[in-house]
Amino acid sequence: MAVFSNKKFRSSKEANTIASRYRAQLARHPFLLFGFPFIATMVAGSFFLTPATAIRYEKHDRRVRRLSKEEELGIGKGSRKVDMKEEYYRLAAKDLDDWEQKRVKRLPGEHDGVI
Numbered sequence: 001m002a003v004f005s006n007k008k009f010r011s012s013k014e015a016n017t018i019a020s021r022y023r024a025q026l027a028r029h030p031f032l033l034f035g036f037p038f039i040a041t042m043v044a045g046s047f048f049l050t051p052a053t054a055i056r057y058e059k060h061d062r063r064v065r066r067l068s069k070e071e072e073l074g075i076g077k078g079s080r081k082v083d084m085k086e087e088y089y090r091l092a093a094k095d096l097d098d099w100e101q102k103r104v105k106r107l108p109g110e111h112d113g114v115i
Helices: 018-028 030-072 084-092
Strands: none
Touching (some): 018 030
């Protein structure tokens, strides 16, 4: 029996194309022609996407800064200051003995609590 070689026959016309040369080099150096471009693309993509991520955080910072400026203009100045002693005396001055119990109106279909 005759032994056949593993190499496929390629005509001289096919041997000179870029694709065939690439295939031959890929068989000899798979990392340089396949792995290295993949890793380089990942690293380059990381550097190119960094400004896009920065824009996201800058937008968030602007929104937070805008709210703080509105607070500086006096949004929260309408509320009164709370003093514990003042609140105590204000509640102590109320007449807590004179009160009337009132029943809360129930929603339709709600159990009224009487068994």
